[in-house]
Amino acid sequence: MTAARAAGYAALVAVAVAAPFVLPQYQSQLALLWVMVVLALSWDIVGGQMGYNSFGNIVFFGIGVYATAVVQRDLFFDIDEYAHAAGGVASQLAPLEYLGGLALGLVLGALLAVLAAAVLGAGILRLRGHYFAICTLGLGIAMGEIAGGTDYIGAGSGLVTPLFPELLGERNRFFYFYFMLLAFTCFGVLGAVYRCRFGLALNAIRDNEDKAEAMGLRTTRYKTIAWCLSAVFLALAGGAYGNFIGFVDPVDTAFAGPTLGVWMILMAIMGGRGTLWGPVLGAMIFHVSREFLWTYLLGWDRMILGLLTVLIVLFLPLGILGWLRGRTAGRAAAAGVKPSAAESRPSSSTSQPPLSESQP
Amino acid sequence: MSALLRVSEVSKSFGGVTANRALSLSVDAGAIAGLIGPNGSGKTTLFNCIVGRHPVDSGSVVFDGREIRHRTVPQIARLGLLRTFQQTRVYGAMDCVQNMQISAPQRDAENARQKLFRKVPAAVTEKAESLLEFAGLYEKRRLRAGELSFGQQKLLEFAMALMNEPKMLLLDEPTAGINPTLINGIMERLLRANAELGITLLVIEHNMRVIMNLAQHIYCLAHGSLLAAGTPQEVREDPRVLSAYLGAQ
Numbered sequence: 001m002t003a004a005r006a007a008g009y010a011a012l013v014a015v016a017v018a019a020p021f022v023l024p025q026y027q028s029q030l031a032l033l034w035v036m037v038v039l040a041l042s043w044d045i046v047g048g049q050m051g052y053n054s055f056g057n058i059v060f061f062g063i064g065v066y067a068t069a070v071v072q073r074d075l076f077f078d079i080d081e082y083a084h085a086a087g088g089v090a091s092q093l094a095p096l097e098y099l100g101g102l103a104l105g106l107v108l109g110a111l112l113a114v115l116a117a118a119v120l121g122a123g124i125l126r127l128r129g130h131y132f133a134i135c136t137l138g139l140g141i142a143m144g145e146i147a148g149g150t151d152y153i154g155a156g157s158g159l160v161t162p163l164f165p166e167l168l169g170e171r172n173r174f175f176y177f178y179f180m181l182l183a184f185t186c187f188g189v190l191g192a193v194y195r196c197r198f199g200l201a202l203n204a205i206r207d208n209e210d211k212a213e214a215m216g217l218r219t220t221r222y223k224t225i226a227w228c229l230s231a232v233f234l235a236l237a238g239g240a241y242g243n244f245i246g247f248v249d250p251v252d253t254a255f256a257g258p259t260l261g262v263w264m265i266l267m268a269i270m271g272g273r274g275t276l277w278g279p280v281l282g283a284m285i286f287h288v289s290r291e292f293l294w295t296y297l298l299g300w301d302r303m304i305l306g307l308l309t310v311l312i313v314l315f316l317p318l319g320i321l322g323w324l325r326g327r328t329a330g331r332a333a334a335a336g337v338k339p340s341a342a343e344s345r346p347s348s349s350t351s352q353p354p355l356s357e358s359q360p
Numbered sequence: 361m362s363a364l365l366r367v368s369e370v371s372k373s374f375g376g377v378t379a380n381r382a383l384s385l386s387v388d389a390g391a392i393a394g395l396i397g398p399n400g401s402g403k404t405t406l407f408n409c410i411v412g413r414h415p416v417d418s419g420s421v422v423f424d425g426r427e428i429r430h431r432t433v434p435q436i437a438r439l440g441l442l443r444t445f446q447q448t449r450v451y452g453a454m455d456c457v458q459n460m461q462i463s464a465p466q467r468d469a470e471n472a473r474q475k476l477f478r479k480v481p482a483a484v485t486e487k488a489e490s491l492l493e494f495a496g497l498y499e500k501r502r503l504r505a506g507e508l509s510f511g512q513q514k515l516l517e518f519a520m521a522l523m524n525e526p527k528m529l530l531l532d533e534p535t536a537g538i539n540p541t542l543i544n545g546i547m548e549r550l551l552r553a554n555a556e557l558g559i560t561l562l563v564i565e566h567n568m569r570v571i572m573n574l575a576q577h578i579y580c581l582a583h584g585s586l587l588a589a590g591t592p593q594e595v596r597e598d599p600r601v602l603s604a605y606l607g608a609q
Contacts, residue, residue: 198476200462207451215463215524216437
């Protein structure tokens with residue numbers, strides 16, 4: 001079982017590593033696919049496992065985008081010269097300079113995002129249900145507007161990220177592997193975390209927060225940690241995403257609520273919220289179908305995607321993975337296989353045999 | 361024996377409605393006390409006041425020698441004072457074992473921090489399963505809690521409370537909506553939890569047969585005030601209690 005599973009993972013890794021070499025023309029699309037996987041996975045921490053519908057997670061993504069771009073700018077460019085050229089500075093950086101700036105920016109972005117999640121979370125995570133959703137929605141929009149009005153980060157005309165040094169090879173391939181590793185890390189970390197007590201605590205908050213409080217769980221702390229965890233991965237994705245796109249627009253790249261911000265929710269719900277594989281599956285299906293649709297059916301693409309989303313929410317409310325699981329469980333029940341009926345419990349010294357109970 | 365829980369002169373009103381009027385009661389460590397009264401007499405409100413869900417207007421609540429009036433629900437729960445709900449509250453999408461695992465006590469903050477990112481220890485799972493067996497739910501342990509019947513959910517909620525190793529349990533109508541066969545099972549388990557695990561109980565109950573057999577001391581509320589208190593025998597024969605229940609004025 002575990003050997004088969006390990007082989008399965010190895011095969012997936014092999015496919016992922018080989019993909020940009022086999023399909024070099026789709027390299028940038030495949031890189032975006034991993035971005036989508038990270039977005040969906042990190043949304044699902046709070047939205048799926050914890051049951052808090054956040055429409056504002058894009059905030060942390062945007063913080064990562066801006067932090068990285070600003071660090072890269074201020075580290076290597078004279079601000080006067082940069083301002084004079086109105087963002088037109090595009091001088092070549094040495095590979096180590098570029099990588100150093102990128103790494104520093106990513107780390108700083110992640111720290112800033114965690115800080116923002118902790119501060120915002122202390123206030124917003126007290127809200128529940130629709131109130132939380134609406135508040136986070138406002139947060140995402142507000143951040144886009146604020147960024148678009150702040151001169152230091154380029155205001156509405158945005159920021160240009162440094163050119164990718166030619167010595168580092170192909171830019172798209174570099175970012176493909178960065179996003180792939182980030183997606184793997186995110187998947188691995190979340191898989192490990194969900195198996196811990198923390199995962200159970202998140203599910204408990206999702207299922208009945210009042211009960212969790214009445215049982216003495218430190219719900220506020222767990223909710224904040226979950227949002228911070230989500231923020232880390234979003235900022236790490238965002239920082240590189242700005243460089244990958246090459247230009248930081250406040251509303252289209254960084255705080256892209258109507259696109260990336262909504263897509264991350266759709267992908268997680270489509271695949272199956274509250275599961276580890278669901279967001280991954282959802283991201284793959286969503287991204288691939290979106291690319292096909294707007295390549296071949298431009299103009300109809302958003303309508304069809306919207307229709308697809310409505311159909312999935314109506315007929316597969318638990319997502320594709322939730323539906324598959326329900327089917328296998330249903331088949332097991334139909335075949336008369338009860339998961340626990342066959343096992344018998346060794347008698348324990350403290351308790352007497354359970355009374356035979358009829359259902360009330 | 362000393363009082364584990366002492367409620368003194370607690371009042372709580374919602375707008376113009378006084379739900380609790382200067383209520384006082386005390387429960388000794390290791391005892392089983394009952395709380396009865398007609399619908400709307402303020403029993404559940406008193407529970408909510410004790411566990412910190414409602415801010416108390418005036419009065420004091422002392423548990424285990426500490427004033428807990430201004431503490432929050434999770435803080436009070438971590439002191440070892442737990443309550444169950446009249447309408448069952450379980451983690452519906454999690455299976456029974458997971459419901460139990462997450463109910464394991466986390467009193468000490470440092471300890472809780474360390475355990476947060478560790479897997480649930482085998483000892484905890486073992487204890488969870490043996491308590492599920494105690495509650496008669498062992499066969500159902502891999503079912504989602506939401507798929508259990510109402511009575512089974514009550515049993516699960518009780519088992520979750522025991523998992524938390526409380527000093528005292530406040531039970532809000534543990535046998536309401538349960539069939540008579542299962543009621544006996546629940547009563548027996550309450551008595552065993554009290555005798556074997558030493559958990560002090562305060563039970564709200566409408567079923568007179570249950571409460572008279574369970575409690576050593578009973579408090580009767582009516583219209584937010586304490587109407588009568590005493591042994592089951594005394595309360596049963598108190599004419600004021602009879603008139604409050606039957607409406608004979």
